[in-house]
Amino acid sequence: MTDAIYVSKSDILDLITENNEAGGFTDYSNYSNLWDEVDNMPATNVQPVKRGRWENEYLEDDIWWAExxxxKQETHSRYGRPSTYRYCPNCGARMDGDT
Ligand SMILES: [Zn+2]
Incomplete structure (x- = not known):
């Protein structure tokens, strides 16, 4: 499946319930059937994206270090600045933002 997006099932069920309470469903069975269908959807394994940024980068004895x-783990490299790495090799965080 490409271009998939993942949303919280409980958020969708809350939205359906709020819609029902606001009179959005003219028939209770429509509300109940939709709620059941969403509730019975199979779970998908999704891992939250970890985010981070490189900090405290320095050069020591021809080795670059960054945290x-x-x-909070340090990474080192002889071949360039770790701050050019898009992902932390220790925890897998995407290095494009705050934690
Ligand atoms: Zn990390």
Missing amino acids: CSNC
Whole structure:
């Protein structure tokens, strides 16, 4: 499946319930059937995206070091700045924002 988006099932059920309470359903069975269909949808394994940024980058003895703001672990490299890495090799965080 491409271009999939994932939303919380409980958020959708809350929205359906709010819609029913606001009179959005003219027939209770329509509300009940929709609620049941959403509630019975199979779960998909989804892992929350971890985000971080590189901090405290420095060069020491020809080795670059930087700390991940998410896991607080340091990463080093002889071949360039760790701050160019898009992901933390320790925790897998995407390095495009705050934790
Ligand atoms: Zn990390």
